[in-house]
Amino acid sequence: MTPSIAPFQDAIYWPAFVIATAAAIIASQATISATYSIIKQALALGCFPRVKVVHTSKKFLGQIYIPDINWLLLILCIAVTAGFKNQSQIGNAYGTAVVIVMLVTTFLMVPIMLLVWKSHWILVITFIVLSLMVELPYFWACILKIDQGGWVPLVIAIAFFIIMYVWHYCTVKRYEFEMHSKVSMAWILGLGPSLGLVRVPGIGFVYTELASGVPHIFSHFITNLPAIHSVVVFVCVKYLPVYTVPVEERFLVRRIGPKNFHIFRCIARYGYKDLHKKDDDFEKMLFDCLTLFIRLESMMDGYSDSDEFSLPEQRTEGSINTAFLADKTVNTMCSNGDLSYSSQDSIVPVQSPLGVNNLLTYSSQTNRTVSNEVEFLNRCRDAGVVHILGNTIVRARRDSGIIKKISVDYLYAFMRRICRENSVMFNIPHESLLNVGQIYYI
Template structure:
């Protein structure tokens, strides 16, 4: 828990979890396995990166990480393992929380069998997962009072038991008893550490779900309410067991005073539902971040709240979690084995967090190496003890999260592997600008009125799919815009900085590129007027370009050698809601142009009447083309493994990745492209 508190202390995006830490690291070191980094991305207000001294420990660590692909893949695998364990915890925590809560039925009514408690738990779980589609916006205000009441009750019951049965158990709070416990218990005492993991299983999911709560709120709540109440509750149960040692099983419910038993049972069940809800929301958050960074197949993500944009619902994941959660509950039928499984998942997440935090302390915080070493050693020693004890319980239910995590890991890693391969294909097969220019303004085709939006994963260069259009189509639209939807390793991209517009070739080619940048917390929704904002940014670009003298001589930063005739203006839409004209006038006195790799800033003065007339003509042409109609071009790239490829690669590409692409959402749905104006062009590549 302390590691996640440290990790969230400086995360201004108010999100945590392994992918949030991974994104933070990738801004300070080039560790992403998909090399789509662009210098213009670093100008975003939410994109913060460090400057290292040449011979500093951080600089050496950065060079060591960036030196070889194996190290980048090792970090990615580490992150995927941690994320898969969090997903596994999203299955186990609802099962154990609800099952342990309704287990009180057996205590209150001894005649009721354990199977009835399991059946009630399954019914509650079905209800819980079925209600996820409606979100927590309308009932979320109940969560805090319910949880607060729960902690007050268990704390009060603990005080009651301590006072009534044996107040001397408070001596157990002394650290001296830690030494005496292990000395007296020996191997059995060490093995019992695995059971203690249940006391902290909820913290990992809670800190992975920081989109719902500020870090400071969680830290204060843990210090003032949670930790004291838990200590009182466990100490009170110990005091009760000192007088009633035969009630070890179900000690909590047995220790409740009879007069308040059923009210406490009701609050316990409600609190279990709230705890399960937090874990499920954390799982949705992790999957959303993995999806944005290309590590999860395309699934539907739904906003469930207009007030809280971070509250999301993923239908496919929700039903998978429900089925697996019910299977675990019905299969084990007791919380002991599920607890062993949950403990295994949590300790692995803690280890992953420790390794990532070590890198963050070096690369982000620039901590002294001695402090980093102290933190890492102390954390690994404590977690190593817990891990060694948890391993003993693998055969007693601890294998469940390992199986679940392995299945999700295979899916996520192969999907990311296929995504990286597709990006490499686009990078190595992109069309030379010299060839485009040789075709002339008409591109060797008939230019018909209208605008064609060509979707590509490339933020620079002309994709290979465009050569297919030119080769196979008799005509092309009078205006062509290459659209790239790019996800950056930041939590969000401000709306006024979302679009980066560039011109490809001379003005009479009527070709543009528009890079729409998103953070892993952002959603490309159907009702966000994306197409309108895209065209507004192009119109603004044309106005800004007219204010510059000789703007057509610059080139693309990312591909200077191949695209020496591509104009680049790193302009962002400062106020989409306001008119383009007013925005342009505000920026007329000082316009910057990104000039090749040197990124020199050049100031321009307002243009003459001829430029104004050219600008008006081009804007009129763009508006008339837009009014004629817009067609969306999507490439359907099919990858197949070469005949001489290894067996594992053939299985991964030809079967698993192909199957995942077949069952996941199509790009046209993810991009919210209207079906009536969509044109798909297929390509097959062998990798």
Template sequence: MQVAFTFLVFPCLLASYIGQAAYLTKFPEHVDQTFYKSIPSAIYWPIFVVATISAVIASQATISATFSIIKQAQALGCFPRVKIVHTSSKIFGQIYIPEINWILMVLCVVITAGFQKTTQIGNAYGLAVIAVMLVTTVLMILIMLLVWTSNIILIVTFASTFLLVELVYLSSVLFKVDQGGWAPLVIAAIFLIVMYVWHYGTVKRYEFEMQSKVSMGWILGLGPSLGLVRVPGIGFIYTELAHGVPPIFSHFVTHLPALHSVVLFVCIKYLPVNRVPTEERFLIRRIGPKEFFLYRCVVRYGYKDLHKKDENFEQNLVKNLVEYVHTQSSPEPASESTDADYNKVASYSHNIHSQSDPACSTFSASYRGDNDDEVDVQLTETFTSESILSERSTKVPQIKQVLCASHDDEGSEDESEFLARANEDGIVHIMGDVLLRCKSESNLLKRIAVNHIYAFLRRICRENSATLNIPHESLFSIGQVYLV
């Protein structure tokens, strides 16, 4: 219902706000011919000042409303990532979005300069407003019918009263589509396509990761060294999954010769609260036996707890990890059954990052899922040389037999001391650089939406590493292509 409301109302609202802002730009000229001429000269300037201030306030209100619905659309995964600045620590909806502010300015200037006449701008604004009213009434009827389960007589009365008035207005403004009314329709159509394609692409990406996540049985079969040489240091692997091991990990261990001595899967979630207390920010669990040094952490932030301002994020996370090993010793169960704390934060989220299409080749591997059903996972690795891919792909069936270094001194030192030593060796942030592509048998419309429109939106939106404020000098990106 929320997504449907966003898809239907948001484009109309945005077109309405743009039309109103453009209309207010030309409004003084219009009222100067009518309203201002009727004002006595003694109070002309006071009225002029009040009217001008009112116009400024009205335009600012429309801009703030645009920021609000953009933020809601982004939270629902229906809009590309943009920079959201919270300007108040007490009011949740008081925000500023620089990118949208510039887009509104450009559109207002284009509409005002293009139409030249106030009448055409008024027609565009009127069509956008009546469209918003009509869509809102229809959705209100659905809420009364499905959510509130109101009396049918009340629903019929409400629908007949409001729809009768709004349809009369709609019938009148439809005759003015060719006189400027087409503008909000074009703007709404563009934003509807952007929102739908972005939502479709992110849902497909999330579904792919859920279906191809690595089971605990596969991890346990690798042994303490995880089938690789364990090098000093801590590796933060960022993932959207609050449960299960993401496919980026299998991709990593299959093609790279070494892995950090301590691996921590980091899942960042933003909650609809002002601030999350520091002592409640990190939820940590162990994955597999103790000697694996494999952990998972869900990091929770409120809307005022900006991650980019958390300068001590790395050390606070390591500190909480050390505290965790002192108090907890039970590993994450192999069945990955639900946990109360993790259930609260395992919400749907979209944080992805893309670059241009590289040369790529495909390999397939079979993993046994959590329900003991064998799942074929198709991944695509980024390489410019087929020989390198061929050489490394042979590691898939032989990964358990790889001879690799182990922690010889793990038995002689405490786990917390080992974590402290790994922290001194350095921290590396590992993030997937995912490219979404359609399968060869996909239809033309899907290929255009995913391979071109969605890819373009991914390139121009904010990078996930910038959103999470990951330092570039310690960022390690792993290229992957998901075929959907």
């Protein structure tokens, strides 16, 4: 090596080192962000076990951080670097991953050009031919180097594919079982006000993924236990793709069955930045919503079902204001799914043919009924609140193949154990948590 070349290399060593390090940092951040986005989409589609997702921005939904995936990437990076100890093999692994991504992107562009952009088929064929002319030679070169490090991204891709497929398959089967085994309202009505059991003082929050119908876990619970709480609330927690859901719009409440059954359904809606606070705050907000729902329900029943109130054909300014206030009140904190009230209807009290005395009698009876039910709710809340969480376990049938048994009984069961539990997601204290399990064979 000539002396002139040696000083030149010494001069550019540190600048090249700084640039290469910065490029590696930028590339690693892009890889991490892309991995977070893919996992987030897989979670939304039910194709990946539940992991903690931290949203780092109030304005942008896509800026997220997943601690578990970050640690997994660290482990894989150390394993690849320490395992190969060879730059050429690491380069072959990287090249194989990049070429496969290029091919997948090309083939995914075809349905987008045909279905979304409505491009002409000649343009689509031209795009495919030009892209494959460049990508296929690179792909063939990577195929020849699979045994020299190119097998690493393929193994990782196959492992993630198996995890996602098994989780999605078992999750869909479990959800289909819960949907098809919902309890009919006729069965609930046939049990009577006591549900065929002893109604003990207290409020039972039954958590379910179903937004409609009575879950099968409830019938399983009351069939095997001799008592049920005096007030039962089916709670369905939904996370919406918005930053936050206002508190006054968080709960949707409706009644299930007759009033003397004291069974309600509540859908709690949260944004991705809303925190499911401790049970005391959640119970207080839900209880206040139930109380408001009972008062609004009696008011709307009186407007729609009684003879003392009717809808005039001509609307006045006072009727419009009354309707606006009533509609605004219904949608403040909880919404009644059973009410067929519309903001276009005007509700105006008119003179009753039965006289004012009957009107006052009806109003006083309604107020007494509402007061009695609210007082009943207060006594039940003071008696205690129990959170009942359904836990449906999926198992493979005895006549299933060995691959299915391993996938369902071992792989899926292992992922269920290590993923975030519903009790952690809902922030339920262990002292008031009751898990009700059942086994479903697929």
